[in-house]
Amino acid sequence: MRIIVDAMSGDNAPVEIIKGAVAARAEYGVDITLVGDTEIINKVMAENTLSDDGIKIVNSESVITMEDNPICVVKSKKNSSMAIAFSLLRDGEGDAVVSAGNTGAILTGASLILKKIKGIKRAAIGAIIPLDKPMLLLDSGANTDNQPEYLQQFAIMGYIYMRNIFGIKDPKVALINNGSETTKGTEAYVLANELLRNTEGINFIGNIEGRDVPSGVCDVIVADGFTGNIILKLCEGFGSYMSRTLKNIFKQNIMTKIGALMVMRNIKALKKQLDHTEYGGAPLLGVSAPVIKAHGSSNAKAIKNAVHQASVFAETGITQEIIKTMEKNKKQTAEAAE
Amino acid sequence: MRIIVDAMSGDNAPVEIIKGAVAARAEYGVDITLVGDTEIINKVMAENTLSDDGIKIVNSESVITMEDNPICVVKSKKNSSMAIAFSLLRDGEGDAVVSAGNTGAILTGASLILKKIKGIKRAAIGAIIPLDKPMLLLDSGANTDNQPEYLQQFAIMGYIYMRNIFGIKDPKVALINNGSETTKGTEAYVLANELLRNTEGINFIGNIEGRDVPSGVCDVIVADGFTGNIILKLCEGFGSYMSRTLKNIFKQNIMTKIGALMVMRNIKALKKQLDHTEYGGAPLLGVSAPVIKAHGSSNAKAIKNAVHQASVFAETGITQEIIKTMEKNKKQTAEAAE
Numbered sequence: 001m002r003i004i005v006d007a008m009s010g011d012n013a014p015v016e017i018i019k020g021a022v023a024a025r026a027e028y029g030v031d032i033t034l035v036g037d038t039e040i041i042n043k044v045m046a047e048n049t050l051s052d053d054g055i056k057i058v059n060s061e062s063v064i065t066m067e068d069n070p071i072c073v074v075k076s077k078k079n080s081s082m083a084i085a086f087s088l089l090r091d092g093e094g095d096a097v098v099s100a101g102n103t104g105a106i107l108t109g110a111s112l113i114l115k116k117i118k119g120i121k122r123a124a125i126g127a128i129i130p131l132d133k134p135m136l137l138l139d140s141g142a143n144t145d146n147q148p149e150y151l152q153q154f155a156i157m158g159y160i161y162m163r164n165i166f167g168i169k170d171p172k173v174a175l176i177n178n179g180s181e182t183t184k185g186t187e188a189y190v191l192a193n194e195l196l197r198n199t200e201g202i203n204f205i206g207n208i209e210g211r212d213v214p215s216g217v218c219d220v221i222v223a224d225g226f227t228g229n230i231i232l233k234l235c236e237g238f239g240s241y242m243s244r245t246l247k248n249i250f251k252q253n254i255m256t257k258i259g260a261l262m263v264m265r266n267i268k269a270l271k272k273q274l275d276h277t278e279y280g281g282a283p284l285l286g287v288s289a290p291v292i293k294a295h296g297s298s299n300a301k302a303i304k305n306a307v308h309q310a311s312v313f314a315e316t317g318i319t320q321e322i323i324k325t326m327e328k329n330k331k332q333t334a335e336a337a338e
Numbered sequence: 339m340r341i342i343v344d345a346m347s348g349d350n351a352p353v354e355i356i357k358g359a360v361a362a363r364a365e366y367g368v369d370i371t372l373v374g375d376t377e378i379i380n381k382v383m384a385e386n387t388l389s390d391d392g393i394k395i396v397n398s399e400s401v402i403t404m405e406d407n408p409i410c411v412v413k414s415k416k417n418s419s420m421a422i423a424f425s426l427l428r429d430g431e432g433d434a435v436v437s438a439g440n441t442g443a444i445l446t447g448a449s450l451i452l453k454k455i456k457g458i459k460r461a462a463i464g465a466i467i468p469l470d471k472p473m474l475l476l477d478s479g480a481n482t483d484n485q486p487e488y489l490q491q492f493a494i495m496g497y498i499y500m501r502n503i504f505g506i507k508d509p510k511v512a513l514i515n516n517g518s519e520t521t522k523g524t525e526a527y528v529l530a531n532e533l534l535r536n537t538e539g540i541n542f543i544g545n546i547e548g549r550d551v552p553s554g555v556c557d558v559i560v561a562d563g564f565t566g567n568i569i570l571k572l573c574e575g576f577g578s579y580m581s582r583t584l585k586n587i588f589k590q591n592i593m594t595k596i597g598a599l600m601v602m603r604n605i606k607a608l609k610k611q612l613d614h615t616e617y618g619g620a621p622l623l624g625v626s627a628p629v630i631k632a633h634g635s636s637n638a639k640a641i642k643n644a645v646h647q648a649s650v651f652a653e654t655g656i657t658q659e660i661i662k663t664m665e666k667n668k669k670q671t672a673e674a675a676e
């Protein structure tokens with residue numbers, strides 16, 4: 001198992017990325033290919049006395065920034081760390097890619113260098129929402145287009161992902177909506193609900209409303225990328241709101257500070273639970289090989305977890321299962337049409 | 339000032355509705371018209387020894403349930419408490435309506451009995467999100483249609499509402515989106531952003547993302563009804579999640595219970611802040627007279643606050659200001675076209 005890590009992208013690149021990748025090697029035994037400026041990487045390794053055991057370095061000549069137009073990944077910045085990482089994965093030089101870079105560029109690079117899975121209309125970014133239990137929200141922002149068939153494909157891919165990654169036997173799949181009735185929502189959502197009810201092999205439990213999200217009523221939340229992105233960021237915002245509010249409650253006076261000591265252990269457990277870095281990153285689903293998009297602000301721990309997540313993503317054969325499911329569905333649709 | 343209260347609609351009707359209306363009379367001195375089954379209302383008043391000072395009762399013969407098709411308000415249930423309340427308001431027999439009934443029926447009844455304001459394409463339900471400070475989210479679920487011009491009108495109405503109700507000098511208006519850049523979002527949102535940037539007399543601060551909602555960066559959040567409804571209910575869900583989580587933290591053992599005592603006062607203040615019943619209800623904006631939709635689960639306190647909110651809504655002349663603004667905008671558009 002070899003994970004290809006884009007060492008140059010992200011707010012804390014390259015130091016935190018390299019540290020995280022080396023830590024993943026030590027903890028999980030996966031081989032690592034670091035893609036980036038060889039000189040810089042070697043310097044970081046030396047300065048932080050990091051072991052190069054199981055670490056391969058592949059040189060790149062540029063970096064895609066957050067401001068770059070995503071299409072540069074296959075045009076002016078073909079020699080960037082991100083573009084080279086995808087090319088290595090395409091050429092069989094590794095099993096998965098981890099990048100904390102520009103989301104649009106990851107999506108464009110993965111779709112154009114790795115290609116989408118046959119039959120998949122749109123790739124989706126699946127984000128783990130860490131509340132009482134992990135839930136996969138997809139699409140969480142890959143595209144704002146919104147067709148019933150895309151939503152159906154997100155449901156199929158999310159179901160397969162959660163069964164394999166978290167070992168949930170029969171993950172519950174729900175469609176976010178503005179009401180639980182099947183007639184609720186925009187035209188696309190009404191049609192998507194109907195499609196999902198008639199999709200075999202996913203455990204579709206129907207529409208859920210916004211208030212059901214924090215209750216953990218399902219394992220997979222299906223949304224278009226516009227709505228999904230707003231939900232994901234609202235959840236992140238509430239995480240910060242909650243930390244801020246608890247801090248305000250406890251810092252008031254000596255009594256409340258004593259109170260804080262009494263519950264410190266539980267507060268810490270809650271913070272760990274709400275910490276998205278615990279889950280590493282967001283899988284890109286629908287492309288022909290495993291890609292994990294780590295958060296732009298990832299630190300070493302987040303990268304370590306993202307590398308681990310990428311190795312499980314590759315190991316469990318999720319991509320192959322999606323390919324097979326798409327082939328089976330195509331065959332069934334063709335037979336039904338005859 | 340006379341507020342017409344639909345006494346028969348809502349989960350806790352008629353007892354809590356009547357109690358709340360009578361309490362509002364006592365606290366704010368507004369006259370009240372209770373619409374409902376006279377016999378039942380009189381019985382509730384007697385059983386709870388409620389004062390009938392300033393209270394008028396108008397009889398109705400049926401109730402619209404949550405399961406009823408909204409259109410019944412102008413068809414089979416014209417003699418319902420809700421339909422009669424709207425008719426009284428239309429005929430000048432009061433200054434505003436409060437109802438905790440079926441949202442679809444309130445919307446249909448208000449649009450067809452009271453009529454929409456000239457030039458307004460869609461009425462919107464504005465919901466107060468009670469976090470660090472009150473923010474008005476609209477549309478929070480009146481309709482799932484989604485046109486740039488509707489979003490522009492929601493912005494104008496929301497701005498006028500917040501300036502009058504909360505006395506904010508120049509309310510900040512933001513468009514929810516999946517990114518802060520003007521090019522972000524669906525086609526309708528990209529066009530809406532452009533329209534809003536060119537709308538005079540509203541303090542448009544641009545797009546905001548989901549994570550900005552709990553930070554209170556603005557006073558008015560503009561959204562289509564589908565997205566707005568998901569945001570509103572997600573906020574409600576997080577309120578419950580937070581209460582549940584705090585309870586779990588504090589109930590663990592004797593030490594954490596002592597800790598709870600130390601911060602009880604602050605927790606209570608937080609609960610009050612997050613309590614949507616403090617704000618009474620959601621204004622229906624874009625119809626020709628003030629209507630407040632109280633939460634279906636409203637208790638007496640929520641109804642009391644909703645009645646007060648309705649009286650301020652009527653008193654400040656928000657509806658007249660929206661009418662004037664629409665006339666002015668129409669004139670300007672006509673002049674620009676010449």
